[in-house]
Amino acid sequence: GGGGEDASDPADHNLELILEHNKRWVAETNEMDPEFFTELGKGQSPEYLYIGCSDSRVVASEMMGVGLGELFVHRNVGNLVVANDVNLLSVLNYAVAHLDVKHILVTGHYDCGGVRASMENVDHVPPLENWLRNIRDTYRLNRQELDRISDKEQRTRRLVELNTIEQALGVFKTGVVQKRRVS
DSSP states (O other), X not given: OOTTOOTTOHHHHXXXXXXXXXXXXXXXXXXXXXXXXXXXXXOOOOSEEEXXXXXXXXXXXXXXXXXXXXXXXXXXXTOOOOTTOHHHHHHHHIIIIISOOSEEEEOOOTTOHHHHHHTSSSXXXXXXXXXXXXXHHXXXXXXXXXXXXXXHHXXXXXXXXXXXXXXXXHHHTSHHHHHHHHO
C-alpha cells in the first residue's frame, strides 16, 4: 500500500490472503505434478490469440477449455482493436510473428460494462471517455439498425455483437496480419 494506510487495512489482509493462496497453489501443483513448472519454463507455442474484454467475470482459458500455454491473451475494456493501441499491437505482433499463432479470436460478451457505458450520454472523463469513443463509432456506423431496436437491453446486446465484428475487422487491417495473409 501507499503512505498513510493503516497496517490493519482490510485490503492489506485480502492481499495477504491472495499471496497465501498463491503459495498454497504452487505447493499443491508441485505435489500433483513435480514437472509442471519445469515444463512451463520451456516456453510456449499457443495456437490461439484471444482478444477479449477485461471483465473479471470472463476467464478465457476456462471458458474455452484450454490449458496453460495454449492461449495467448490480450484483454481490454470492450475487447477493442484500436489502430494506435501500442499494447494491443505489441501483443498481436508477438503472437503472429514470433509465436506463430494460427488463429486470432476476438470475443465480446453480453452485459459488457464498456458497451453499456458507451451508450450512456455521460462524460466518463479521459482516458475512459476516449476509449469508449471507439465503441460509440461502432454505434454511429450502425445507427439505423440499432435505433430501430426499441428494447434497450436488446439494442445493447446487438451493439456487443456489432462491436465484436468491427474489432475483428480491425485485426484484419493490421500490418502483421496482412503480411501473414499474403505469405
